[in-house]
Structures are given as structure tokens and as C-alpha cells.
Amino acid sequence: MDLILWRHAEAEGGGPDLERRLTSKGRKQAARVAEWLQRRLPSKYTVLASPARRARETAQALGVAFKTVAELAPGASVEKIIEAAHWPERKKPVIVVGHQPDLGCAAAYLVSSTRAEWSIKKGGLWWLESRVRNAKAQLVVRAVTAPDLL
Secondary structure, three states: EEEEEEEEEEOOOOHHHHHHOOOOOHHHHOOOOOOOHOOOOOOOEEEEEEHHHHHHHHOOOOOOOOOHHHOHHHHHHHOHHHHHHHOOOOOOOOOEEEOOOHHHHHHHHHHOOOOOOOOOOOOOOEEEEEEEEOOEEEEEEEEEEEEEHH
């Protein structure tokens, strides 16, 4: 299973947290990362997004249908993120569009089995793969990137 943890792109400050929109820069960041993902993703994948407007707008950059998941709202626990993604059982790749520090905590836990707050830049992502080799479960870090590197 491939799991992509994608932090929402740059958003406006102030106002009700769940209604903050992407800035012009944020829309460009989301589009750049979406284009990069589209060149690498298989034809079938699932996109899950936080109900926060900035996360939904980031997910929309992919140009595909996505599901809004209330449990991915700001403050989502590692357990809720893993549960929403059906990690590692889901057959097709899943992209989770959410928030910091939530996604950074999930990346830290999945990669190192420790509780830590790893930072993911706005619009950045971690692409993880769960696989079995020689009857042993493995986690592979396929990519870590940010919009300014694309």
C-alpha cells in the first residue's frame, strides 16, 4: 500500500480556522505538487481530505473526486490518520490531505515507531509504501518533497 501524507498548501491567516482559504501562493504550491503526483500515481487511488477549506482546496488541485473525513480535521491523532487511510491494508494508494503537526506526527510514527513532531512544509508530502519482502513487513520511504523543490 502507498500512503501519501500531503500537508495543505499556504493558507490565509485569521478568521475561523476551518474556513481559511489558500493564498495565491498556496494555490500555486498545490498545483505544482498535484502535477508532480499525477505523473507518478497509478490510475486508481483514493484521496481523503480534512474538512478544513485549505485542505479541501489543496486536494481539489488533483482534479479528482475526494472524500472529506471529519476525523482528519486539525488536531487529528496518529491513530485517526492511520484508521482513515486503512493503513496498511488498503489495496490502492491513498492520499491524506491534512495538517501540521498531525501529518508530521503520523510520518514520524510510521517511519520510526516513535512519537515525535516531524515538520512537513506547507504543501509538502511524505510518500510511504508498506510491502512484504521475504515474509517480513517493510516500510519504504518513496519520496519526501516540498513545492519549492519541484
